[in-house]
Amino acid sequence: MPAPLTTARPVLVGIAKMAAESQKLQAKSRVDYFEIAARSFLHKCNTDRLPFRWGINPYRGCEFGCKYCYARYAHEFMELHDPLDFERRIYAKHFDADTFLAELRKLPRGETIALGTATDPYQPAERRYGVTRAILRAFAQTSGLRLGITTKSQLVTRDIAVLQEVARRHFLTISMTVTTVDTALARLLEPMAPSPDLRLAAVRKLTSNGIRATVFAAPILPLLTDSDASLDAVARAARSAGAKGFGGSVVFLKPCAWQVFLPFLEENFPLLVRRYRERFERSAYLRGDYPERIVERIARIRQRYGFESRFHDQEEPELWPHDRQLLLF
Numbered sequence: 001m002p003a004p005l006t007t008a009r010p011v012l013v014g015i016a017k018m019a020a021e022s023q024k025l026q027a028k029s030r031v032d033y034f035e036i037a038a039r040s041f042l043h044k045c046n047t048d049r050l051p052f053r054w055g056i057n058p059y060r061g062c063e064f065g066c067k068y069c070y071a072r073y074a075h076e077f078m079e080l081h082d083p084l085d086f087e088r089r090i091y092a093k094h095f096d097a098d099t100f101l102a103e104l105r106k107l108p109r110g111e112t113i114a115l116g117t118a119t120d121p122y123q124p125a126e127r128r129y130g131v132t133r134a135i136l137r138a139f140a141q142t143s144g145l146r147l148g149i150t151t152k153s154q155l156v157t158r159d160i161a162v163l164q165e166v167a168r169r170h171f172l173t174i175s176m177t178v179t180t181v182d183t184a185l186a187r188l189l190e191p192m193a194p195s196p197d198l199r200l201a202a203v204r205k206l207t208s209n210g211i212r213a214t215v216f217a218a219p220i221l222p223l224l225t226d227s228d229a230s231l232d233a234v235a236r237a238a239r240s241a242g243a244k245g246f247g248g249s250v251v252f253l254k255p256c257a258w259q260v261f262l263p264f265l266e267e268n269f270p271l272l273v274r275r276y277r278e279r280f281e282r283s284a285y286l287r288g289d290y291p292e293r294i295v296e297r298i299a300r301i302r303q304r305y306g307f308e309s310r311f312h313d314q315e316e317p318e319l320w321p322h323d324r325q326l327l328l329f
Ligand code: SF4
Pocket: 062, 063, 064, 065, 066, 068, 069, 070, 071, 118, 119, 120, 152, 190, 193
């Protein structure tokens, strides 16, 4: 008689092991929250393509569930292979202020750090667990770095007081992502994210409280949000909200994003399916004329409204080198 078949389970190591051992914090009908250990909060970005050297993501996974989200692949490191797990299983990183402060203090002056490179630091989990706010409080005890925060949420305005303190000590920019001002289209593309008018109202509130903000139209989606009229409308609204900078970048659709984006197109924009298949089935990235035209379009719009580029050149806050009090840290 043949021996019974057994299914070999993969041996989990590293982040997959940590995810499997995570303690469930709360279960909701749509989303489960977990707490996960964090070996280090700062991760180094070893590429010249990005305008920052360090990244911080307070959460793994993002409940906003944007249809084009490229970061879904990150759950695969935890052996979670359904791309929808990324928006349904949210891991709040365990935060230890002393350890993080020690990490920050090792950085040389002027280092560039992006908060929210792969998940939104102001997604709904932040209301419950406050990891992003705890991180900002640590920044408010140090000085001399360049910090950029990327979000789609008006929840960032909750932290205006601590952001003002961070801006006094570091070069701080909040980058609000607004892909379109068309609320109905945004609702389809970014179903759980705050509407564009809420995001722009948040930009207004930040800038009127002296916090530097920019608006980033990203990703730009061919035939959906790439027209001059669509991008101009975002830029005009950004300008009127007091944003200093405006930028945008073309979408790329890696397999994990394509698996979600294609059914979305089939359901909502069936006439675009053939064009997207032609463009993205061979490569996740668009090359050639199209991205070049978009770069030119963004540059023209930026000029039209007198915007800076997203990441400002070598401006330094006056307080960095001179404030004696800051030298205590
Ligand atoms: S807000 Fe950003 S990280 Fe979150 S789902 Fe959307 S694109 Fe992904």
